[in-house]
Amino acid sequence: MALSINLGFPRIGRDRELKRATEGYWAGKVSADELASVCAQLRREQWEEQRNAGIELIPSNSFSLYDQILDTTAMVGAVPERYRWHSDQVDLDTYFAMARGAQREGLDVHAMEMTKWFDTNYHFIVPEFVPDQEFRLASTKPFDEFAEARELEITTRPVLIGPVSYLILGKPRETDSEPLETHLDSLIEVYAEVIGRLGAMGAEWIQLDEPCFVEDRSAKEIAALEQVYGRLAEVAGNARLIVQTYFDHVGEAYSALTRLPVAGIGLDFVRGQENVALMREHGFPSEKHLVAGVVDGRNVWINDLSASLDLLDDLQTMVSADRLMVGASCSLLHVPIEAARETELDQELKSWLAFASEKLAEIATLTRAVNDGRAAVADALAANRAALETRQTSDRTRSHRVRERMDALDVGAAGRDTHFEQRREVQRERLRLPALPTTVIGSFPQHPKVRVQRRKFLRDEVSRPDYEAFLEDEVRRAIELQEEMGIDVPVHGEFERNDMVEYFGERMEGYAFTRFGWVQSFGSRYVKPPLLFGDVHRPEPMTVRWWEFGQSCTDRPIKGMLTGPVTMLQWSFVRDDQPRSETCFQLALAIADEVQDLEAVGAKVIQVDEPALREGLPLRSDGWEEYLRWAVTAFRVTTGGVRPETQIHTHMCYSEFNDFIEHIAYMDADVLLIENARSDEELLEVFRDVDYGRDIGPGVYDIHSPRVPPVDELAEMIRASMRVLPIDRLWVNPDCGLKTRKYDEVVPALENMVAAADIVRAETGVPV
Numbered sequence: 180m181a182l183s184i185n186l187g188f189p190r191i192g193r194d195r196e197l198k199r200a201t202e203g204y205w206a207g208k209v210s211a212d213e214l215a216s217v218c219a220q221l222r223r224e225q226w227e228e229q230r231n232a233g234i235e236l237i238p239s240n241s242f243s244l245y246d247q248i249l250d251t252t253a254m255v256g257a258v259p260e261r262y263r264w265h266s267d268q269v270d271l272d273t274y275f276a277m278a279r280g281a282q283r284e285g286l287d288v289h290a291m292e293m294t295k296w297f298d299t300n301y302h303f304i305v306p307e308f309v310p311d312q313e314f315r316l317a318s319t320k321p322f323d324e325f326a327e328a329r330e331l332e333i334t335t336r337p338v339l340i341g342p343v344s345y346l347i348l349g350k351p352r353e354t355d356s357e358p359l360e361t362h363l364d365s366l367i368e369v370y371a372e373v374i375g376r377l378g379a380m381g382a383e384w385i386q387l388d389e390p391c392f393v394e395d396r397s398a399k400e401i402a403a404l405e406q407v408y409g410r411l412a413e414v415a416g417n418a419r420l421i422v423q424t425y426f427d428h429v430g431e432a433y434s435a436l437t438r439l440p441v442a443g444i445g446l447d448f449v450r451g452q453e454n455v456a457l458m459r460e461h462g463f464p465s466e467k468h469l470v471a472g473v474v475d476g477r478n479v480w481i482n483d484l485s486a487s488l489d490l491l492d493d494l495q496t497m498v499s500a501d502r503l504m505v506g507a508s509c510s511l512l513h514v515p516i517e518a519a520r521e522t523e524l525d526q527e528l529k530s531w532l533a534f535a536s537e538k539l540a541e542i543a544t545l546t547r548a549v550n551d552g553r554a555a556v557a558d559a560l561a562a563n564r565a566a567l568e569t570r571q572t573s574d575r576t577r578s579h580r581v582r583e584r585m586d587a588l589d590v591g592a593a594g595r596d597t598h599f600e601q602r603r604e605v606q607r608e609r610l611r612l613p614a615l616p617t618t619v620i621g622s623f624p625q626h627p628k629v630r631v632q633r634r635k636f637l638r639d640e641v642s643r644p645d646y647e648a649f650l651e652d653e654v655r656r657a658i659e660l661q662e663e664m665g666i667d668v669p670v671h672g673e674f675e676r677n678d679m680v681e682y683f684g685e686r687m688e689g690y691a692f693t694r695f696g697w698v699q700s701f702g703s704r705y706v707k708p709p710l711l712f713g714d715v716h717r718p719e720p721m722t723v724r725w726w727e728f729g730q731s732c733t734d735r736p737i738k739g740m741l742t743g744p745v746t747m748l749q750w751s752f753v754r755d756d757q758p759r760s761e762t763c764f765q766l767a768l769a770i771a772d773e774v775q776d777l778e779a780v781g782a783k784v785i786q787v788d789e790p791a792l793r794e795g796l797p798l799r800s801d802g803w804e805e806y807l808r809w810a811v812t813a814f815r816v817t818t819g820g821v822r823p824e825t826q827i828h829t830h831m832c833y834s835e836f837n838d839f840i841e842h843i844a845y846m847d848a849d850v851l852l853i854e855n856a857r858s859d860e861e862l863l864e865v866f867r868d869v870d871y872g873r874d875i876g877p878g879v880y881d882i883h884s885p886r887v888p889p890v891d892e893l894a895e896m897i898r899a900s901m902r903v904l905p906i907d908r909l910w911v912n913p914d915c916g917l918k919t920r921k922y923d924e925v926v927p928a929l930e931n932m933v934a935a936a937d938i939v940r941a942e943t944g945v946p947v
């Protein structure tokens with residue numbers, strides 16, 4: 180008999196109970212006991228829901244107060260020295276201090292670093308190791324949760340982050356140490372203790388996640404798997420170990436993984452379809468179980484059940500049914516909880532959606548079909564087929580007009596038709612900017628009043644004219660400030676936008692928005708990504724009105740401000756019934772219409788932001804080229820239709836760019852405004868080697884910090900850029916938008932930035 184398995188469930192609660200409880204605890208309004216009881220209640224509901232949905236293998240220890248990697252850090256006692264932790268167990272306040280920093284009696288520490296969990300929008304707390312790092316068991320969480328579930332008569336499968344991935348995901352404090360070489364031996368012993376104890380408690384299965392093996396990995400890293408699981412197998416007792424992977428195929432690690440002395444291997448068959456070919460090529464060991472991830476854990480659309488059953492049939496030619504576990508491709512942490520609850524979405528669209536709860540039902544249905552035949556689930560299959568059919572034929576997923584435009588689109592020809600150098604001359608003539616022109620990235624502080632007014636407007640407590648008059652005042656003030664400070668290319672400030680993707684999604688056909696569709700981004704921060712379900716187009720201008728108002732306030736050139744196609748794609752749940760590249764080109768055409776309209780009303784400078792360009796990169800490097808080709812081409816489709824005298828800016832942040840700077844050059848933006856201040860001049864290095872050949876504004880200050888950078892520091896940042904880039908190519912600007920800052924931080928910082936530009940202009944004697 181095949182078994183149904185679930186790898187993890189959203190922790191946050193249907194009404195974001197976890198957020199309220201943890202934030203309440205941080206604010207001193209919720210006691211530790213109250214927090215614990217909210218968490219216990221959530222776990223109980225989540226376990227019971229999974230059991231009631233027919234899931235046989237239910238996880239424990241997948242719940243977390245903040246993050247599962249941080250839980251692992253607590254479990255193995257890898258608390259960095261600065262948190263002054265000296266007890267037996269990692270206590271709640273030490274745990275949260277690592278996550279968020281702390282400022283209290285005798286302790287003033289910053290948080291540990293946080294970074295993206297693979298290519299998801301979830302972020303984890305990066306482990307830190309020192310050369311003489313010690314590990315010891317310092318948390319009973321895995322045991323407690325296993326026992327807690329058993330109290331409810333639910334036997335769970337404890338889930339742990341595997342030790343190899345844990346070390347690979349961490350970062351050594353001293354650059355010379357290599358965590359996997361230095362720390363593996365001692366770390367394994369803590370895991371051995373945990374596994375031994377869980378086995379003794381009666382755990383039948385224990386899952387160890389090794390997602391790092393879906394990325395390019397060295398032979399040494401792969402060999403570490405053998406060392407770890409050889410040892411853990413010795414202590415497991417009656418417990419059977421599963422090594423679980425997700426988010427892509429396991430490539431060169433396949434043979435090593437399937438040779439490990441463990442009972443099961445988990446593979447992702449949604450994003451890692453090559454896993455089928457790997458199995459066919461190398462075979463699958465007859466004594467092992469296969470956790471077959473066939474339901475997409477990363478997206479919100481219904482499964483094609485009969486296609487999944489075909490795949491499961493195929494897998495059964497290599498694995499017998501009684502060694503098959505049917506599940507989702509990864510933990511359901513990455514999707515919202517329940518689509519059925521979205522009563523404001525229409526029935527048709529809702530019938531295409533499967534969030535975590537609906538995915539549990541799909542897993543149960545698939546498992547039942549494997550065991551009892553498709554006839555046993557005939558009704559579910561028929562309903563599924565009907566929904567897929569409406570999705571395929573609906574004119575909401577397929578707009579005739581959009582398709583015609585797509586057919587006519589010649590992506591090869593997309594782009595500006597003048598060379599950058601030629602455009603540059605006409606743009607200079609027209610804009611008459613000084614050397615080292617100053618600009619900003621787009622948003623100005625979204626202070627509480629802006630949010631309050633927006634909320635009131637959305638609740639019909641403020642009329643549209645009143646709301647717009649309020650926004651106009653904000654825009655006017657932001658522009659006046661920029662004029663006073665001497666920003667050469669000002670912006671209107673984006674006050675009308677709640678979020679740079681949501682704002683545009685709401686104004687395009689093909690997008691829908693949920694009410695409760697929250698997904699954890701990090702800690703107590705959740706996001707509600709839009710659903711991009713159908714053919715995308717833009718019925719009418721989206722930003723022209725705000726640009727025009729802004730421009731009416733000043734003689735300086737106000738920048739048009741748009742979100743680019745790749746970022747629109749990357750920060751939404753995107754339809755899975757056509758290639759992402761195709762959806763991206765539809766977005767590109769829609770935003771291109773806006774670019775044209777802005778140009779037509781007189782915008783001389785238009786910025787198209789692509790902060791998410793890098794996060795779209797496939798996990799394995801062999802997919803980069805293809806992705807970058809269409810992603811960058813989409814930008815060219817968006818911006819390529821303007822006249823030579825119209826200056827296109829783009830902005831990128833959140834990441835390193837050095838390894839694909841040629842592709843960024845191919846975007847052919849006239850000006851690239853790029854995050855730089857936190858990179859220790861690492862970004863600038865690349866311009867020594869690569870002739871980027873266009874204008875660049877490497878950010879001179881980090882907007883993530885409330886700190887106001889002094890003038891000489893900013894001047895030094897500009898000089899650093901001048902050491903690698905010609906002065907007549909350089910712009911001066913912050914790292915990113917100022918949305919999260921306060922005016923009394925922003926104003927002095929920008930004043931200093933302009934003063935720094937003046938100083939450098941003066942010392943180099945360039946005409947101003």
Ligand code: GLN
Nearest residue numbers: 620621622788790916917
């Ligand atoms: N224009 C946007 C802003 O300034 C860009 C935000 C971003 O890069 N994430 O807010």
Ligand code: ZN
Nearest residue numbers: 790832915916
């Ligand atoms: Zn940014």
